[in-house]
Amino acid sequence: MRRSAAWARAWVRSAPGTHIWLLIIGITSVVVASASEGLGEFLLHRTSSNIHELNEHPVPALLMSGFWIERPGSFLLYVVMFELLHANVERWLGTWRWLLIVGAAHCAATLASQELVLLAIEGHRLPRSMTHVVDIGVSYGLAAAAGVLTYRLRSPWCYGWLLAVLLFFGVPLLTGANFTDFGHAIALVLGLVAWPLTPAGRATPDEDGAGAEQDGARAAPQPGGASEPGAAPDPDSPRQDG
Template sequence: MKRVRPPAPAGRVAAWVRSAPGTHIWLLVIGITSLVIAGATEGLGDFLLHRTSSNIHELNQHPLSSLLISGFWIENPSSFVLYAALFELVHANVERWLGTWRWLLTIGVAHVTATLASQELVLLAIEGHRLPRSMTHVVDIGVSYGLAAAAGLLTYRLPPPWRYLYLASVIGFFGIPLLSGATFTDIGHAIALTLGLAAWPLTPDAGADAAADGDRSATPGRPPPDH
């Protein structure tokens, strides 16, 4: 009997990348933009970061493009390795579990909602003279809102009791800054995490539960459910 050899390491890596294409395309683009920032002069780097931000000024001038483009840049290129690890641990696992389109829908809604809500708070603070008007041009870029939403969704992928330990850790990580002088970014993270946790109906487990309920209600000899 011919033995089946396990796939080579390169084959396993290729299979992993193919299983989460959205995550790795996104990570590739972030890698390219990080190289651009790392190789740019200080003045050009500042210009690019401000031009690609989803701050109040850019949202007023280019609302759709600023919301989209801001999700493909990180402010500090040296953080790319950390983000790459988080993408593999969080985004890739969630995308493989949910499928690319449901994963993309969740993080897209979270990114847009958290950005708009946090910048609205900045605008209100400026109008109330609690923040300087220069905050309309603040650098507001990055992938952290999407990561927060995916981290919330990942809760449902873990079995108890690890699920509850993980959930407590995630809530603590994003929640503690809210109690100690929260910035608009901290509030955005909390919003994105909440949206990720609220996306339970998109998970396969939710679909399985709904199907099981339907099977039980359709079983002969059982009374129909009350409406």
């Protein structure tokens, strides 16, 4: 039990941004679930990054929309997706690079998808009520993280993963897409083009080889279980970023 608790603490500390984000989404989900129907609708519209809110409060609309989900009952599903996608990407890239990629993808996908809605309204293909559409959620950031995770996986698994995410986000885009599908595609592409920000993209071939040799050396067991410099840190030791 103590070992499991120590592992869980180490996992949370290794991806602080992911778990702070999840905590905020959990709080907002409780607020929506416990609010009256009218208040819940008001909150969802007020925190949306739709055309109206972007015109009135552009920065708050972009920021707040990433901390709410429309159906609080799906919170546990988002927990699983955050742990599989965001937590792994944040641990690999570091908090700031992860935040830069998913934040940029969320903002870019939101603005581009709402521009698409605006063009459709001006072309009389959508009603003007769409300026107040509920546009909240964390799916754009998840799409970007799914793209980045492609570079974390080893061959041949990375090709299978890439095919899966392309089908998952591409099929809706090609078969009766809406503005959200368009935003997902943009976020996925931004995650895929973020390769230069990943450790694989920043390393030179020589560094890759040296890193592999060092990793192999570190993996070698030590007599008597003694720790050598460069060995994996104890889960209870403070995390150091650098």
